[in-house]
Every structure is written in C-alpha cells, then in structure tokens.
Amino acid sequence: xxxxxxxxxxxxxxxxxxxxxxxxxxxxxxxxxxxxxxxxxxxxxxxxxxxxxxxxxxxxxxxxxxxxxxxxxxxxxxxxxxxxxxxxxxxxxxxxxxxxxxxxxxxxxxxxxxxxxxxxxxxxxxxxxxxxxxxxxxxxxxxxxxxxxxxxxxxxxxxxxxxxxxxxxxxxxxxxxxxxxxxxxxxxxxxxxxxxxxxxxxxxxxxxxxxxxxxxxxxxxxxxxxxxxxxxxxxxxxxxxxxxxxxxxxxxxxxxxxxxxxxxxxxxxxxxxxxxxxxxxxxxxxxxxxxxxxxxxxxxxxxxxxxxxxxxxxxxxxxxxxxxxxxxxxxxxxxxxxxxxxxxxxxxxxxxxxxxxxxxxxxxxxxxxxxxxxxxxxxxxxxxxxxxxxxxxxxxxxxxxxxxxxxxxxxxxxxxxxxxxxxxxxxxxxxxxxxxxxxxxxxxxxxxxxxxxxxxxxxxxxxxxxxxxxxxxxxxxxxxxxxxxxxxxxxxxxxxxxxxxxxxxxxxxxxxxxxxxxxxxxxxxxxxxxxxxxxxxxxxxxxxxxxxxxxxxxxxxxxxxxxxxxxxxxxxxxxxxxxxxxxxxxxxxxxxxxxxxxxxxxxxxxxxxxxxxxxxxxxxxxxxxxxxxxxxxxxxxxxxxxxxxxxxxxxxxxxxxxxxxx
Numbered sequence: 111x112x113x114x115x116x117x118x119x120x121x122x123x124x125x126x127x128x129x130x131x132x133x134x135x136x137x138x139x140x141x142x143x144x145x146x147x148x149x150x151x152x153x154x155x156x157x158x159x160x161x162x163x164x165x166x167x168x169x170x171x172x173x174x175x176x177x178x179x180x181x182x183x184x185x186x187x188x189x190x191x192x193x194x195x196x197x198x199x200x201x202x203x204x205x206x207x208x209x210x211x212x213x214x215x216x217x218x219x220x221x222x223x224x225x226x227x228x229x230x231x232x233x234x235x236x237x238x239x240x241x242x243x244x245x246x247x248x249x250x251x252x253x254x255x256x257x258x259x260x261x262x263x264x265x266x267x268x269x270x271x272x273x274x275x276x277x278x279x280x281x282x283x284x285x286x287x288x289x290x291x292x293x294x295x296x297x298x299x300x301x302x303x304x305x306x307x308x309x310x311x312x313x314x315x316x317x318x319x320x321x322x323x324x325x326x327x328x329x330x331x332x333x334x335x336x337x338x339x340x341x342x343x344x345x346x347x348x349x350x351x352x353x354x355x356x357x358x359x360x361x362x363x364x365x366x367x368x369x370x371x372x373x374x375x376x377x378x379x380x381x382x383x384x385x386x387x388x389x390x391x392x393x394x395x396x397x398x399x400x401x402x403x404x405x406x407x408x409x410x411x412x413x414x415x416x417x418x419x420x421x422x423x424x425x426x427x428x429x430x431x432x433x434x435x436x437x438x439x440x441x442x443x444x445x446x447x448x449x450x451x452x453x454x455x456x457x458x459x460x461x462x463x464x465x466x467x468x469x470x471x472x473x474x475x476x477x478x479x480x481x482x483x484x485x486x487x488x489x490x491x492x493x494x495x496x497x498x499x500x501x502x503x504x505x506x507x508x509x510x511x512x513x514x515x516x517x518x519x520x521x522x523x524x525x526x527x528x529x530x531x532x533x534x535x536x537x538x539x540x541x542x543x544x545x546x547x548x549x550x551x552x553x554x555x556x557x558x559x560x561x562x563x564x565x566x567x568x569x570x571x572x573x574x575x576x577x578x579x580x581x582x583x584x585x586x587x588x589x590x591x592x593x594x595x596x597x598x599x600x601x602x603x604x605x606x607x608x609x610x611x612x613x614x615x616x617x618x619x620x621x622x623x624x625x626x627x628x629x630x631x632x633x634x635x636x637x638x639x640x641x642x643x644x645x646x647x648x649x650x651x652x653x654x655x656x657x658x659x660x661x662x663x664x665x666x667x668x669x670x671x672x673x674x675x676x677x678x679x680x681x682x683x684x685x686x687x688x689x690x691x692x693x694x695x696x697x698x699x700x701x702x703x704x705x706x707x708x709x710x711x712x713x714x715x716x717x718x719x720x721x722x723x724x725x726x727x728x729x730x731x732x733x734x735x736x737x738x739x740x741x742x743x744x745x746x747x748x749x750x751x752x753x754x755x756x757x758x759x760x761x762x763x764x765x766x767x768x769x770x771x772x
Contacts, residue, residue: 116171117144117181119152121163122211126740129209135178147189151182164191190218195367202400206765207735208390217365222343229347235328237353240299244324251292258432259296262373262408267429269420270412274440274624282587283316290375291320294356302372305357307364307394309381311336317358333359333366361394374398375410380417380617385768414620419668421654439648440623445633461596461633468594469557473576475592477622479599481563481581482542483507487514491533547579562586582618591627600637616641671728672770673721677761682717685738692734693727735763
C-alpha cells in the first residue's frame with residue numbers, strides 16, 4: 111500500500127536555511143496541474159505568508175500521518191524547470207557552498223504572461239533540416255583542425271587555440287567566431303543543440319553575424335541581458351521545445367535548457383565578465399564543467415590565450431588540445447623605448463615608423479591602459495597621489511586645461527594643496543585614451559583619430575586610414591584587419607596588484623594582436639619578461655604551464671582552491687573551528703587570517719579569513735561551509751526581526767573568489 115502523493119518544492123528564497131525541498135500536500139483541485147517543473151505558490155508556516163517556488167518532483171509521503179500544508183496555487187502550467195536544469199543548479203550550488211535557488215534565479219527569466227500565452231498558442235518550434243551548403247561550409251572550416259569535429263561528436267573536452275586573425279568580409283568578425291559557428295552548425299546538423307557562451311555584446315554580435323546568415327530563424331536563440339524581459343522569456347520558452355537549437359549568450363546562457371545538448375563552448379574564459387558577481391558566484395567555465403559531467407556533452411574552451419585554470423585541466427589529462435593543421439600567428443615585435451626616447455615620447459622610433467607606413471593603406475590600432483585624459487594626478491614636487499579634499503578620492507583631469515575633479519564624488523578642485531609637502535602644482539602620473547589621441551593627432555597631422563572606450567564605444571571601423579585609440583577590451587573590429595597595432599602602457603598594466611595580472615595582460619595583448627591583418631606588425635612597447643616573450647613567439651599555452659607551475663609551488667589558485675569567509679567574529683571563529691573538525695586535512699598553514707575587515711564605525715567588529723584546500727577536499731569543504739552559513743543564519747534570525755542587524759551578523763562565504771587578497 112502506497113501513501114498519498116506529495117509535492118516536493120524548492121522555495122525561491124535567499125535564506126540559506128530554506129535551501130532544501132519542502133513537502134506539501136496536493137489539494138484535489140490542483141492535482142492535474144501540479145506536475146514537476148511548474149511554478150507554484152506555497153505557504154510558509156513560520157512566516158504566515160506565501161512564497162513562490164518550483165515543484166521539483168512528486169513523491170510518496172514519508173509519514174502519511176504527519177499533517178502537511180497544501181499548495182496555495184499553481185502559478186503557471188508551463189514546466190519551466192526541467193529535471194536536468196535542477197540537477198545542474200543543485201550540483202553547481204553545492205560545489206560553491208551556495209543555494210540552488212540563486213542559480214535558478216540567474217537561469218530562469220521572470221515570467222511574462224503575454225509571452226507565455228503566445229508560446230502556448232503557436233505550438234512547438236518546427237524541426238528544420240540544415241542546408242547542404244551550410245553543412246559543407248562547416249566541414250570546410252573544421253578541416254583546419256583535424257580530429258576536432260570527431261572529438262566534439264564523441265563528447266570530448268577540448269582546449270582550443272583559436273586562429274588569431276580577422277575573417278574576410280563585411281561585417282568584420284574574428285576567425286574565432288567562424289570556428290565556433292562552424293562547430294555549432296555541425297552539432298545542430300547532427301540533430302543536437304549547441305550553447306556558445308561569450309563575455310560581452312561585442313563577441314555576441316560577431317557570433318550572431320556568422321550564424322544568422324546560415325541557420326533558420328527558429329534554430330538560433332539569443333539569450334543575454336541586453337534583451338527585454340518578454341524577449342528573454344520568449345527565448346527561454348523556445349528552448350523548452352523538444353527541437354535542437356543553437357544558443358548564443360553571456361554567462362547565464364551556460365544554464366540554457368536546450369534540447370539534447372551536444373556542445374557547450376566557452377569563448378575567452380579568462381575574461382572577468384564570465385565570472386558571476388551574484389551569489390554563489392559560479393564562473394561560467396565551472397558551470398560548463400559541471401554540465402558536461404552531468405550530461406556528457408562536448409565541452410570546448412577556446413581563446414587566443416590559455417588560462418592557468420584550463421592549463422591545469424590539460425596537464426591532468428581532463429582536457430586535451432587539438433592543434434590546427436597549420437600555425438598562423440601575428441608578427442609581434444618587442445619595442446622597448448630607447449633611453450633617450452623615454453621622456454620625449456611614448457612611442458619608440460620603430461613603432462612610430464610602422465604606424466606612419468601602415469597609415470598609407472588602412473587603420474592603425476593603438477591600445478592604451480586607461481580611459482579619459484589624465485586618469486591619475488600626483489603632486490609635481492613629491493609625487494604623492496593627489497586626493498580630493500572633500501572625500502579623499504583620486505583626482506583626475508577629463509580634458510586638457512580643465513580643473514582637476516574627483517573620480518568618486520565628481521567635485522572640481524581649483525585650489526589644491528598637497529597634504530604631504532604643501533605643493534600646489536599637479537602633474538599627470540598616467541595618460542588616458544583622450545590625451546593619447548591628442549598626442550597622436552599632433553604627431554600625424556591630417557589623419558583621422560578615433561577614440562574607443564567605455565564612454566565612446568565604437569564597434570567597427572572602415573578600411574580607410576585612421577588612428578584608433580582604444581582601451582583594453584574596447585578595440586573595434588576593422589574591415590580587413592588593422593595594418594599595424596601598437597600596444598602601449600603594458601608596463602603600467604603589469605603594475606596592478608593582482609595575482610593574475612600577467613596572465614590578464616597577455617590576454618589583452620593577444621586579443622588585440624588577433625585583430626591585425628595578415629603580415630601586419632604588432633609592436634608591444636616597453637615590456638620585457640615571460641609574458642612579452644610568449645606574445646612575441648605566440649606560445650601562450652607554454653606560458654600558462656609555466657605560470658601554473660609557479661602557482662603549484664606557492665599553493666595559490668588554480669593549483670589549489672580558496673574560500674573567503676566574512677562575518678562577525680563569533681560566526682567566523684565557529685566556521686573555522688567546524689571546518690577544521692569536518693576536514694582534518696585543513697592545516698593551520700592553509701588558513702590565512704582571520705584579519706579585521708573595514709566596517710562602519712558603529713558596526714560590530716568583522717573578520718575576514720581565507721582558506722585554501724586541495725580539489726580532492728572540495729566537496730567536504732563546501733558542505734562544512736554551507737552548514738556554518740545555515741547555522742549562522744538561523745542564529746541571527748532567532749535574535750530578532752531587525753533585518754539590518756541580521757544582515758550585519760550574517761556569515762558570508764565565497765568559494766573560488768576572483769580576488770584572494772586579505
């Protein structure tokens with residue numbers, strides 16, 4: 111004899127103590143609609159209110175005599191939470207010591223009634239067959255990588271070095287977009303879905319330009335935050351149809367519930383935009399690794415450089431490399447400025463001559479580190495950084511001859527005085543994109559100068575001669591490629607206090623160099639060392655292996671994993687004590703801190719600690735940290751209903767934080 115059926119519901123709540131399945135009785139009037147995957151509204155007995163959630167599964171009641179609250183209502187009959195998506199969210203959240211509902215909040219768009227009704231009335235998307243010419247195009251592109259198509263068809267895990275050149279044609283796109291587009295088309299032609307995840311809208315536009323011309327409209331689904339709410343929800347509903355699709359999108363697209371996924375591809379995984387800032391902070395690459403393990407789809411991580419994270423996976427044999435049939439690399443020239451030219455100009459004579467020659471036939475790209483005119487000002491006498499007298503923020507100039515203004519509060523400061531030496535004169539400590547444009551405009555009279563940065567975004571430039579001054583990551587695409595590329599401020603980029611700064615700088619330089627036309631010179635100015643040599647010889651994987659070896663010796667990520675713990679002293683101390691008990695392998699040397707973190711003057715003393723651990727102990731560490739978070743949340747909740755006080759006393763945990771500094 112079986113007991114009554116109950117609905118097991120995951121609540122859509124940020125409270126960590128509610129991150130589990132709750133049993134609810136199913137009233138007779140909802141029996142037909144209460145199916146796994148639908149949105150439901152349920153009562154919370156302790157709070158006396160109703161909350162939204164997802165009906166995950168139907169099960170038999172463990173104790174038929176125990177009274178259960180009933181489902182309040184079924185919000186929508188659409189099964190928006192497939193079982194595969196719930197398992198992915200649960201596994202990714204457990205790995206990061208977070209909540210599955212936080213993952214689902216990123217993966218499932220808000221409900222839009224009008225879009226839902228339109229989807230319900232039109233029926234499932236039609237199944238389409240690939241055009242023979244398109245399939246032939248995909249195979250011809252993949253021929254440059256012997257064995258790649260077979261590895262993807264077999265569900266392999268591949269580290270792919272993308273071709274560093276722009277593709278021919280208009281609109282301009284990178285050859286990497288052609289390669290990933292061909293992989294997606296090949297996967298779709300085999301009757302399976304493909305998911306392509308890229309960092310930002312520029313990359314997304316390139317993929318869309320490649321695929322929109324080769325796939326039916328119903329087969330290409332764009333999933334990104336730049337679309338409106340109804341558009342995102344309509345695209346999500348389309349993916350619920352049992353018809354293969356090619357999904358392109360930003361970091362949350364890695365969770366897209368496409369039908370029978372055969373390929374998940376991540377482009378440029380070192381870009382910080384692929385790291386999720388919201389709790390639990392799961393990087394798109396890590397989510398793709400979890401998904402590949404669960405579903406057996408192929409995984410391709412591609413880029414012009416290789417992160418140390420991917421290098422570790424290749425070294426351990428978990429991913430494999432597929433080299434191209436022939437090696438195509440940019441012509442990189444290291445151009446350290448001569449001693450007598452350091453003060454006179456930012457460009458050495460060789461780079462200046464290369465730019466002048468290239469401007470006869472087309473555009474020249476100049477990459478700089480910072481936007482604006484003078485991003486950093488210092489005292490001209492003692493070189494102390496200039497600070498705002500009102501808020502203490504850094505001073506800068508936004509235009510030549512303008513008054514200094516604060517980068518934080520925006521106030522102008524006309525009567526500035528140095529707090530260190532009483533000096534009254536300011537000088538530039540760094541030069542931004544607009545000042546660089548002014549200097550180059552005077553050096554190359556009559557040449558058009560284009561600035562591309564966060565305030566002046568430019569996505570494409572023509573083949574006509576022009577000087578394009580762009581900040582890192584904001585370089586426009588040039589029709590036919592740039593005739594020369596000058597990489598400035600590399601020495602300043604490397605001064606940032608960041609564990610991964612050399613790795614990041616190599617990625618910035620490589621992505622810019624990949625925009626050069628065939629045979630065009632790429633000058634890296636003022637930089638020497640391993641990262642510069644890796645760019646010059648185009649051996650980024652070798653550099654990543656060497657950097658990884660250094661991290662192994664220092665026990666720093668990604669050779670080991672890290673967790674950051676923040677909160678009031680009692681909660682942090684209790685968390686660390688529980689962690690040492692639950693995971694005896696955690697030694698005292700693996701706990702960095704705790705140290706007092708900066709708080710408001712009247713706030714209770716807070717601590718921050720870092721814990722490093724080997725990958726083999728990841729599951730145990732995550733369980734222990736999650737248990738401590740739940741315990742701290744329950745204690746804070748029990749002290750009263752003051753939400754502000756509860757927030758101050760909350761224990762916060764981040765596994766694999768992007769910044770591991772104390």
